[in-house]
Amino acid sequence: RSNSQGLDLADEATLHALADVLSASRTWGGEGDHAVLNPANLQDVVGHIVFASAESVAEAISTAEIASTEWGVLSADQRALCLEKAADVLEDEMQPLMGLIIREAGKSYANAVAEIREAVDFLRYYAARSREVFSEPTSKPLGVVACISPWNFPLAIFLGQVAAALAAGNVVLAKPAEETPLIAQEAVRILHEAGVPEFAVQLVAGAGNVGAQLVRDPRVAGVLFTGSTEVARLIQKQLADRLNPDGTPVPLIAETGGQNALIVDSSALSEQVVADTLSSAFDSAGQRCSALRLLCLQEESADRVLTMLKGAMTELSTGNPQLLSTDIGPVISSEAQAGILRHIEEMRAKGYRVYQAPLSAGCEEGMFVPPTLIEIPSIAVLKREIFGPVLHVVRYPRAGLDRLMDDINATGYALTFGVHTRIDRTIARVTERTHAGNVYVNRNLVGAVVGVQPFGGHGLSGTGPKAGGPLYLRRLLGVSPPLPLSLRQPLPSIMS
Ligand code: UN1
Numbered sequence: 357r358s359n360s361q362g363l364d365l366a367d368e369a370t371l372h373a374l375a376d377v378l379s380a381s382r383t384w385g386g387e388g389d390h391a392v393l394n395p396a397n398l399q400d401v402v403g404h405i406v407f408a409s410a411e412s413v414a415e416a417i418s419t420a421e422i423a424s425t426e427w428g429v430l431s432a433d434q435r436a437l438c439l440e441k442a443a444d445v446l447e448d449e450m451q452p453l454m455g456l457i458i459r460e461a462g463k464s465y466a467n468a469v470a471e472i473r474e475a476v477d478f479l480r481y482y483a484a485r486s487r488e489v490f491s492e493p494t495s496k497p498l499g500v501v502a503c504i505s506p507w508n509f510p511l512a513i514f515l516g517q518v519a520a521a522l523a524a525g526n527v528v529l530a531k532p533a534e535e536t537p538l539i540a541q542e543a544v545r546i547l548h549e550a551g552v553p554e555f556a557v558q559l560v561a562g563a564g565n566v567g568a569q570l571v572r573d574p575r576v577a578g579v580l581f582t583g584s585t586e587v588a589r590l591i592q593k594q595l596a597d598r599l600n601p602d603g604t605p606v607p608l609i610a611e612t613g614g615q616n617a618l619i620v621d622s623s624a625l626s627e628q629v630v631a632d633t634l635s636s637a638f639d640s641a642g643q644r645c646s647a648l649r650l651l652c653l654q655e656e657s658a659d660r661v662l663t664m665l666k667g668a669m670t671e672l673s674t675g676n677p678q679l680l681s682t683d684i685g686p687v688i689s690s691e692a693q694a695g696i697l698r699h700i701e702e703m704r705a706k707g708y709r710v711y712q713a714p715l716s717a718g719c720e721e722g723m724f725v726p727p728t729l730i731e732i733p734s735i736a737v738l739k740r741e742i743f744g745p746v747l748h749v750v751r752y753p754r755a756g757l758d759r760l761m762d763d764i765n766a767t768g769y770a771l772t773f774g775v776h777t778r779i780d781r782t783i784a785r786v787t788e789r790t791h792a793g794n795v796y797v798n799r800n801l802v803g804a805v806v807g808v809q810p811f812g813g814h815g816l817s818g819t820g821p822k823a824g825g826p827l828y829l830r831r832l833l834g835v836s837p838p839l840p841l842s843l844r845q846p847l848p849s850i851m852s
Contacts, residue, residue, distance in 0.1 A: 439480070447476060462688065463677055465682075505582055530559050621654045621775075637745065648800075670714065674716055703737075
């Protein structure tokens with residue numbers, strides 16, 4: 357439902373009611389009031405949250421340890437029932453939650469719906485899997501687990517991590533991204549309402565210092581992290597300094613960045629390539645680790661595809677995410693915006709051709725970046741992941757497919773990868789050579805479905821096991837069975 361001004365589910369009355377609920381629920385505090393701003397304009401205060409002080413983080417860990425007896429002794433079925441109840445509550449409260457996601461994270465209406473669906477799927481998936489995995493008498497939880505989650509999926513990844521850790525019988529300290537603590541606070545309230553004891557899952561809001569304290573504390577027996585490769589490396593270094601009381605390493609499940617490529621040969625259906633490129637590169641303003649960063653076009657058909665793609669980009673509407681007509685909302689912060697714009701200017705200064713779709717009227721203020729395409733001479737000019745609506749295009753000769761695969765692999769990232777072709781042997785040739793965790797043929801690169809397409813990467817893109825897949829819960833056990841070796845050849849790793 358909408359009117360000309362936007363969604364009625366995000367109206368002022370709903371948001372005021374939400375703000376009352378938010379301020380009533382419990383969060384560890386001590387570091388003062390923090391205003392959360394709407395990234396679409398950076399003026400509208402979405403709500404306030406109290407950041408946790410060092411003392412309250414330490415106290416939260418103590419209470420978690422006590423709670424682990426209460427939660428860990430429940431049967432897998434009793435724990436699963438709580439998670440399933442939470443999934444039902446999420447569905448019942450979909451409208452106000454969507455309003456909050458749109459306002460706090462700048463997500464479009466469609467992305468906000470998908471976000472809640474994915475969170476529900478994670479809760480139900482891990483609940484169902486836990487009934488199988490934890491029927492084994494030997495399975496013991498790790499204990500206190502820290503979940504450090506990103507702002508780009510502030511509900512789905514937040515709850516995915518927390519649900520998995522809880523399903524395995526662990527107790528959780530959940531550190532949401534600094535930019536999106538309000539929706540995380542709602543998620544924790546819903547888990548409590550669904551029967552998870554108050555101290556079995558606790559929200560510790562704050563900046564990087566809170567995460568660092570959790571990672572260093574010897575009582576924290578495992579860490580789940582989604583975010584940048586750099587931060588994953590820091591966490592891994594910290595964890596390497598200590599062992600759990602049983603003498604085993606402290607497990608880290610990290611899911612990080614990507615330099616995700618799509619190869620398009622001249623047999624591909626151009627209309628489908630354009631549609632899949634638009635959604636892969638620009639949906640969520642490119643702020644997904646799965647997003648397409650590098651479009652590789654076979655020379656013979658590159659001009660045709662580029663002309664169609666540029667035309668289609670002008671049809672995208674970038675602007676206020678509270679309008680149903682908006683395809684692409686803001687990026688998350690002024691720092692993010694500045695970094696993306698700086699990259700575009702650097703590429704332009706090097707003489708590479710840049711094409712930008714026009715911004716919608718009224719987007720001069722706010723954290724908007726127009727969908728941007730940059731033609732680059734080789735993959736080697738890309739030094740880092742650009743987390744925004746920026747797509748790099750490289751051309752390759754028909755005889756250069758193997759060399760192209762080597763260049764893609766040489767980035768060290770291995771998260772998502774796609775190919776568009778109607779030639780079966782080309783599909784076999786590239787899928788054999790890629791290291792990517794998620795490989796897609798003749799479709800887009802984003803929107804992995806929990807349980808159907810387990811999600812995660814290798815090398816610089818993460819540690820595995822994949823989220824929403826059958827091995828994830830096993831990694832959250834004290835004595836975890838060995839994971840199958842999935843790397844085909846050594847890659848640079850965040851572990852090195
Ligand atoms: C992320 O952005 O951190 O397949 C990962 C997808 C999502 C990716 C989430 N599940 O697009």
